[in-house]
Amino acid sequence: MTPKRRQCAAMQEYERLLEEQPSFRANQQRAEDFTARAVTSGEAGRVARRLVTIPTVVHVVHDKPKENISDAQIRSQIAALNMDFRATNEDTAKVPDPWKGLVADAKIKFQLATKDPEGKRSNGIVRVQTDRTSFGAGDAVKRASAGGSDAWPSRAYLNLWVCTLGGGLLGYAQFPGGPRATDGVVVLNTAFGTEGTAAAPFDRGRTLTHEVGHWLNLRHIWGDTLDCSGGDRVPDTPNCKGPNMGKPTYPSVSCANGPHGDMFMNYMDYVDDAAMFMFTAGQVERMNACLAGPRKSFLAA
Amino acid sequence: MRADEVSGRWAHAHEEDTSDEMVFRPADAELPPSRGRVAFELRADGSFAETGLGPADVPEEATGSWTLEGATIRLSDGAAQGVPREMEVLRTDKERLVVRKPR
16 A cells, blocks of 8 residues: 555544544543554654745734733744754753664744634734733633633634733643634743743743643653553653653653653653753654644644 | 641642652742642541642542641642642641652
């Protein structure tokens, strides 16, 4: 069978399965199965050959004036996100030697939308005044009726919501395959961008890099269990026990992963912005599989 | 150790952990933003509520029951990435609850 036909068969099966079982959990399982096939069949690799541009809309939901962050702060965030996804960030130089060869360019570019869903010119920034002093992880920020801002169509745009979050929350994401109305990423306004109200140690825009990783189906490098049993379904990130925080010292060994230890400088760990600076080739392959499958609507753009 | 000495709402102050100890602070303390911060409430009626880490950073909430035997707190099943199910209390006062870090 030629690669092209295998690709089509895989796509048709993906569509058929989506029709049959519309639940999020089932969608996620299918995304996993598709990812495994896309990686082994080379379909993910074909996506990787060209640059994919993701039109992006930023919903700034604000009550107090300082929450209405500037266009410049938003642009600083998009610039940081693009450097991280193209591996052009200067701090890749800090990647320990054993992993330098794994640093990978995702060939994904995020661009503030130039047209709104009706086709009118736009700067990709929506500003909404709210009477809510803060939001939680319950998605109210994504509903105009709840004091938030409605998503733009999630098959054509990456939706980012920037607001004040309660409980010390920095941000959260939605994996592919979830409800369209809530699809996207939410980030705390003081952890967004590299200037303005962005505050250390979350002032290098890495909260968004981490959350967009989830949006493109990446898992935490510790595999979301707090023993050594979980995995992130990526072969080139070492197994590790749980999240690393702050600014760890290399090497930090867990789960018999010595001598090099946890890859805590990976964007999908929980360290400070200044301590994370790489995606691996395996993670890029997962993101490409996501763009070949559950988020393939962005390939046509 | 008495149950009322450990009951209350606690949030993991991971910034204060050492290699051997996990430090919890009262949940109403001003803790800085974090990519993930587990928290739990031990109630006098023997029930607990907890907030664990979530796979897409949405905190996972769960409830269950707890007991105290000697200095060991035991929690029934809860969040997939919650606080340790068994915690040996090293010291506690109004400001902090310090337990031995599980191996």
